[in-house]
Amino acid sequence: MDLETITVNQKVISAKKLKKMFGHLDLRDADLICPIRDVMATVSDKWSTLIIMYLGYYPVLRFNELKKKVYGISNKVLSERLKQLEGDGYLKRTMYPEVPIRVEYELTDFGHSYLQRLIELTEWAQKYKECVLSNRANSQRK
Amino acid sequence: MDLETITVNQKVISAKKLKKMFGHLDLRDADLICPIRDVMATVSDKWSTLIIMYLGYYPVLRFNELKKKVYGISNKVLSERLKQLEGDGYLKRTMYPEVPIRVEYELTDFGHSYLQRLIELTEWAQKYKECVLSNRANSQRK
DNA sequence: AAACTAAGTTACAAAAAGAAACTTAATGAA
């Protein structure tokens, strides 16, 4: 497992960034990490991630197209996630009152901004996928 | 809302990266985004994220310390997440058979590698927190 | 002998996710 080298210095840098981000840490340990609770927690789940990634790849997708791409998702959950993502500003929903109805989803600029970060994370996950899977398999054998 | 400008070019770059990552897209749309399903989905939840962030800030934490820091988590879920994170290789658990027992958790180098990406994401979330919250408030008023 | 401690477990309740049938409204076929 050819893990990138993490130096002591990098650890210090991480800690410093965290301190800068959550510097009011001493006051109240409770809701200091709110960007995580408020923003990330609601869009970092598996389905939202997949939806955003697919809309990064295919600029416009309709409900049933998304449902096919995001393999395994149910109507209900897809519908819920799309509403949440639209409400938070990540994507735009356009309805064409034809019959049968046509609805198109696409990322907003804000959604694209998030997508960029998500891609970085996914590139990392891609790189270390084997590492995680072998760790996991090892730990389960015990 | 002073959103960073997303150019058409940046969108193209994102799509290209996605294509590179999931280039075997045409074969089977199903499990192509597996680094997301396999790796990210299991550690991107709220609690795991908070645990890892706190262990980036405080290099070593005991079970009950974590429980206090990660405000709102229950024993059961904390225990489950710690096992998962340990099993996947993000953190190391050290038990000291004193009485009462002492157990310490700390990030592995692999955990620190993930932490760095997580911090980038959190910095983004921090930056656009207001944007998301106002979008959300707006959409709920309708 | 009873109380205390840290690090969990366990049993049970609440919330969320998933499966599958149903809805809506215009169109085209029988």
Next chain:
DNA sequence: TTCATTAAGTTTCTTTTTGTAACTTAGTTT
């Protein structure tokens, strides 16, 4: 004229996951 079709969901019901709170363990101090 009635029936089937279609896309985009919604609704109902079941299963899974999460959360709550009480319990466990084993040496130490009172």
